[in-house]
Amino acid sequence: MKRALSMSSLLAVGVGASAVWLSNKPNRIKAETFLRDLKRKVIPTVYEKSEQLPIEKGGNPHPHDIPDNKMVDEGSTYAVQFYNEKMQ
Template sequence: MMKTTLPIKSMIVVGLGASAAWWLSSKPNRIKAESKLRDLKRKVKPTPFHKSESLPIQKGGVPHPHDMEDNKMVDEGALYSVKFYNEKMQ
């Protein structure tokens, strides 16, 4: 039984592949297929760009001048880059 179904299944797969290649050979059909796949991808995994307004950003760029921990972190980051530059130049 396995020997007779294997060639039939493989012929069906080859036929489907050949018909898909023939259908995708024209540019309008390729454009349709790409748009359908793009829509399907958006449905399966939505992009985060739609939710960009609800991102959990509390301090977005300008730290408060009295926030000492944040200012210390920025200061240490600046010193690290200056130290790295000085070591590279020497």
């Protein structure tokens, strides 16, 4: 209980201090430019990482790709075979 009370009081102090700091117009401008620059730096790196994922065959496999279809088929039977052995 004490820890939750101290965390909430620290949060309240932080919100109050930031409200006082942001009440000054030059500080608001600094905060806006900082957040805008941070957004410009973070968002491109997120998109770059998502494009680098090794997804070449996502979704449904091609019907004529025999090795891939065999792998998918074996994967589905493994769980059923494991369950049957467990139950017997």
